[in-house]
Amino acid sequence: MDKKQVIKHLETIAIYLELKGENAFKISAYRKAAQALERDDRSLGEIDDLGSLQGVGKGTKAVIEEFIEQGKTNTLNQLTEEVPAGLIPLLKLQGLGGKKLSRLYHELGVVDEATLREACESGQVEVLSGFGKKSVEKILKAIDEYGSRPERLPISSVIPLYEVIRTQLETTEGVERYAISGSYRRLREDVKDLDFIIATKNPEQVANQLVQLANVKEVVSKGTTKVTVVITGEWDVSVDFRLVEPDAFVTTLHHFTGSKDHNVEMRRLAKQQGYKISEYGVEDSETGQLHTFESEQQFFEFLGLDYIPPELRETGEEVESKIPELVELADINGDLHMHTTWSDGAQSVEEMINKSRSYGYEIIAITDHSKYLQVANGLNETRLRKQREVIREMNEKYEDITVLAGVEMDILPNGDLDFDNQFLSEMDFVIASIHSHFNQSEEEIMNRLEQAISNPYVDMIAHPTGRLIGRRKGYPVDLNRFIDLAVENNTIIELNANPNRLDLTWSWLRAAQEKGATIAINTDAHNYKMLDDMKVGVQAARKGWIEKDTVINTWSAKEIQHFLKKKKGELSE
C-alpha cells in the first residue's frame, strides 16, 4: 500500500460525493486531506499520526486507516452503490459540473453518456429548471467533441504554436505588455490550452486584431476583457487572451499562471495578513486600498515572500517553503549528449561544435549511437576510433571548447553492454541507454539498468524511463532503486531536454537531488535546432527544484573532466 493509492482513493471519494450532491466543503475536505498526504515528504509508514497533518481530521483519518488495513473503505463502497460509475467520465464534459450532473441523475435517471444524450434529445433536459435550450445544445456539442482530441496536449506539440503567436503579438498594435500564463508557463508536461495576458489601454483595438491571428478556426468569444479563439494546427488548440489595464497586468499574470492550489494558498496567506488577492491587485481588507505591482517580484515581496518561480507553483507547499537558488539557462556551460551525421544526426561533428560554441559552451560531448542500433547507423569500434581522430583535430582547432569523444551505447536486451570494458576505457564519455525491448518486466529492465550503472566506464544513463510524453509510457523502472544505484556508483542521471521526453520527470528529479544524485541536462540534439531545447530542459529542472550545483553541465570543463576521471578511478581521493 503506497501513498499514491491512498490519495487516489480520497480523490475518488470526493468525486462520488460531488455527484451525490454532498456539501461542497465536505467534498473539498477530502481533497484537502489527499493534498495533505501528497505534500508531506514522508512515506505512509513514516507518518506516525495521520491526524497531525493539517487537513486530516477525525473523519478522513479513519477513512485512510481503514483503507490501509483493508484496501477498501465502507465510505466508498457505499457511495458506489448510491452513484452510478458511468456518471464520472461525464464530469469532464464542458459545462457540466457535479451539481448539474447530480440533478440529471436524480431527476431524469441519467447514468452515462447514452442516457444523457437521450435525455437531451427527448427534450427532458430543457424543461428542467436551471437548464434551457442553450444548455442542451452545449451538452450535446460537448458529447460530440469529447474524445476528438486528447484532453491535454503534450507540451512539445504546443511550443511551436506558442512561438507563432508570440511573434504576432510583438507587432500587434495597442499591446503594452504580454506574457504567457497557465500551465504552459509552469511547464507542465501537458497543457489544455494557452492563456496569454495582455496589458492594453485599448482592448477593442487589440481584440479586433486577435481574432485575425493566423489559423484561427473559430472565435469562441470576443469581449473587451477576454478573447477566446480556436487555432488549428496538428490539433485544435483553444487560446485565451485576457485583456487588462496595465496596472493589473502583474496580478492578472499571477492569477492565471496558477496553479489553482498555489492561488488558494496565496489567498489564504494574504487573508491572514489582512489582504484580499484578486487578479486586479491586492486589496487591503480594512481600507479597501488596492495595491498593484510592476513585477511579480514586487508582488511576492509585498506579502513577505521570496519570489516563487512559476515552475514551482504547483501544490501550494512552495508558498511557505524556502525557495532555493534554482539552476538557470545562463548557468549552462555545456551539453553532454548530441548526435552527428556519423549516426542519425543531421549535422557534422564540426557543425555541431560550431553551433555549440555560439551558445558559449565550454564543453560538449559528441555521443553517436552504438553498433546495436543499426536503424540509427550505430557506430562500431572501428568507426568510433576514426571519429575520435576527427574530434582530436577539432580540439586542436578550437581552443575555446573542449569536445569529449563519447558514445551513446545501447544496453542490450539481456543486460550486456554493446562494447567491452577494454574498448570503453578508450572513450572520454560513455552514455548508456535502453532503446529496445520496452515491454520487458520491471525485473528484467532493472537488471539491464543495474548492469550499466554499476559499470565503472558508464558515466551517465540517458532518458532513464524511455517515455514519450502523451505517446509512450516507457519501460517499467523502479525509480527509487535506480536513483539509489546512481548515487552509489556516481553515475550521472540525465534530464533529457527534448520536450517530447523530459525524462527523468520533475518530481523524480527532486527526489534524485535529495538523495545526492548528479544530474545532467542534455538536449540529445540530432540537429542544430534541437540544441535549443536546453531552454525547456532547464525549465524542467527548475520544476524539480534543481539547484545549479546538482547539474554537472553547469560546472567548468575542468571540473567535469575531474569528475569523470575520478569515477573511472584514475585519481585517488
Place this chain on the structure above:
DNA sequence: GCCGTTTTCGGCCCGACTGTTTTCAGTCG
C-alpha cells in the same frame, strides 16, 4: 469534514461569465 492570535460555531479563495432568472446558481480558471 476541518479548523481556531475574532477558537467549539460558523466559515471555508476570488471574480467573470453563462444561462437562467428577475436577483442568482453553477461552472470555470
